[in-house]
Amino acid sequence: MPPRISTSRLTQPQTCECFRSRSRKSPSTPAPSTRQFHATARHGTRLRRNMWEWFQGPGRVFREPLPGSTNYLSAYDKQGNLLRARRNQQEDPEDQDELDQDEDAIVQRELDQGLDDVERENRAIDRATKRSAREEIEERGGIPPERQGDMRPYPLNQSFKSQPVLSEDLREQLYVQVVHYRHDVSSVAATFGVDIRRVAAVVRLKTIEKQWEEEGKQLAKPYAKAVLNMLPTTPFKPETSKPITPHEPINDLPVHPRTRQQIFYPTSESRQFTREDAAKVFDSKLLPADQRIPLPMLVDLERWKLQGLGREERQKKQREMDDAARTAIETAARKKAAWEASALRTVPGRRWDFKFEDISAEKVGKDGRGRQAVGYRYGMPHEDRKRGMVKIPTSVE
Structure with missing residues (x-):
C-alpha cells in the first residue's frame, strides 16, 4: 500500500492565487463553456419551438x-x-x-x-x-x-406520384372470375381495367394464399392491412352504380426492336398506306399494331361504337366472339387429348412416366433436320468440326 502524504506538508494556495491573478490579466483566453451541445445554438431552439408549434397547429x-x-x-x-x-x-x-x-x-x-x-x-x-x-x-x-x-408524398419532389395498388376485394374478385367462373384472363383484364400480367400474377398468388390457409399456415394479415391503409388503392364496390374502377392502361403497345430504326419509304400518294403496310416495311414477319396489342377486342368495340351500334348490340357481338374463341380452345384441347391417347403410349415408372411415339424415318427431310424429326426439339450440332467437311464456299450464285 503506497505511503500517505500529510496535507500539512503540501504547499498552500499561493500558486493557485498566482494562477488566478495571471488568468485575469489575459482577457484574450476565452473561458471554457459548460453548456450542453443541444442548448448551445439559438437556432436549434427556434427549430424545436417551430416543430412543436406545427405539432399543435397544422400537424394535429x-x-x-x-x-x-x-x-x-x-x-x-x-x-x-x-x-x-x-x-x-x-x-x-x-x-x-x-x-x-x-x-x-x-x-x-x-x-x-x-x-x-x-x-x-x-x-x-x-x-x-x-x-x-x-x-x-x-x-x-x-x-x-x-x-x-x-398523390405526392414528398412536397419538394413534384415529379414523384404514388401509384395505386389493387385492393383486397378487387384481388379476390379477379381470382373468383378466373378460377370459379372459368373466364379467360384477357376478358377479365378488359372488364376490370387491369393488365393481363397483373391478373395472372394475382391469380397465382391467391392460389398460394388459399393453399396456405388450407394447410393452416399463419398469414401476415395485419401487415398487409397496414400497408394498404398507407397507399392509394383501386376499390371494387359491386353495390354501387359503377362498381369497376380502371386500375391502369391495359392496351399499351410495347416498342418492338424492329421499329426503332428510322426508314424513309417512298410510296404513291394515290395508294392507301395502312398499318399492315407499315409493319411490312419494318420487317416482313412483323404484325400490325392492331394485332400486337394485348387486347385486340377493345379495338373492335371502339370500331363498332363509331359505326353507330348500340350497347346491347356491341355486347352481343362481343359475347359471340368470346364464345367462339372459348369453343376453339376447347376443341383444340380435345383434339390434342385424343391424339395423345391414340399416338402416345405411356409406361408408368417409379418416379417418371415414359411416353413413346411412333416416328417415321421419311419425315427427317433431305438434310435430316426436318421439324418432325427425332431430336429436332433439342437441336442438331453443326458439322464444322467433322473431318473432310468443306468450310469455304465453292460457288457463287
Missing part, C-alpha cells in the same frame, strides 16, 4: 388521420386544411342539380335537342361517373377521394 390532423386516405403532406395547406375538401365546395351547383334530376327526363331533353346516340351515351357515362363519385364522397363523410395532386 396527422395525429388522427382520415380513414381510407393516404394523408400525404401535399394534400393539406400550411394551415392544416384539406385541399380537396375546399375544391369540392367550389363545384358548379348546376351540375349537382342535373344529377338530381330523373334520368328519363334528361334523355328526353337530349332527344329534343337532336343529339345522336354516341353523344347521348357519352353524356350518360359522364353522369354515371359523377353520381358514383358523389356516392363515394357521401360514404367518406363528405370528403372526396384523392386526386393526382394529392
Whole structure:
C-alpha cells in the first residue's frame, strides 16, 4: 500500500492565487463553456419551438388521420386544411342539380335537342361517373377521394406520384372470375381495367394464399392491412352504380426492336398506306399494331361504337366472339387429348412416366433436320468440326 502524504506538508494556495491573478490579466483566453451541445445554438431552439408549434397547429390532423386516405403532406395547406375538401365546395351547383334530376327526363331533353346516340351515351357515362363519385364522397363523410395532386408524398419532389395498388376485394374478385367462373384472363383484364400480367400474377398468388390457409399456415394479415391503409388503392364496390374502377392502361403497345430504326419509304400518294403496310416495311414477319396489342377486342368495340351500334348490340357481338374463341380452345384441347391417347403410349415408372411415339424415318427431310424429326426439339450440332467437311464456299450464285 503506497505511503500517505500529510496535507500539512503540501504547499498552500499561493500558486493557485498566482494562477488566478495571471488568468485575469489575459482577457484574450476565452473561458471554457459548460453548456450542453443541444442548448448551445439559438437556432436549434427556434427549430424545436417551430416543430412543436406545427405539432399543435397544422400537424394535429396527422395525429388522427382520415380513414381510407393516404394523408400525404401535399394534400393539406400550411394551415392544416384539406385541399380537396375546399375544391369540392367550389363545384358548379348546376351540375349537382342535373344529377338530381330523373334520368328519363334528361334523355328526353337530349332527344329534343337532336343529339345522336354516341353523344347521348357519352353524356350518360359522364353522369354515371359523377353520381358514383358523389356516392363515394357521401360514404367518406363528405370528403372526396384523392386526386393526382394529392398523390405526392414528398412536397419538394413534384415529379414523384404514388401509384395505386389493387385492393383486397378487387384481388379476390379477379381470382373468383378466373378460377370459379372459368373466364379467360384477357376478358377479365378488359372488364376490370387491369393488365393481363397483373391478373395472372394475382391469380397465382391467391392460389398460394388459399393453399396456405388450407394447410393452416399463419398469414401476415395485419401487415398487409397496414400497408394498404398507407397507399392509394383501386376499390371494387359491386353495390354501387359503377362498381369497376380502371386500375391502369391495359392496351399499351410495347416498342418492338424492329421499329426503332428510322426508314424513309417512298410510296404513291394515290395508294392507301395502312398499318399492315407499315409493319411490312419494318420487317416482313412483323404484325400490325392492331394485332400486337394485348387486347385486340377493345379495338373492335371502339370500331363498332363509331359505326353507330348500340350497347346491347356491341355486347352481343362481343359475347359471340368470346364464345367462339372459348369453343376453339376447347376443341383444340380435345383434339390434342385424343391424339395423345391414340399416338402416345405411356409406361408408368417409379418416379417418371415414359411416353413413346411412333416416328417415321421419311419425315427427317433431305438434310435430316426436318421439324418432325427425332431430336429436332433439342437441336442438331453443326458439322464444322467433322473431318473432310468443306468450310469455304465453292460457288457463287
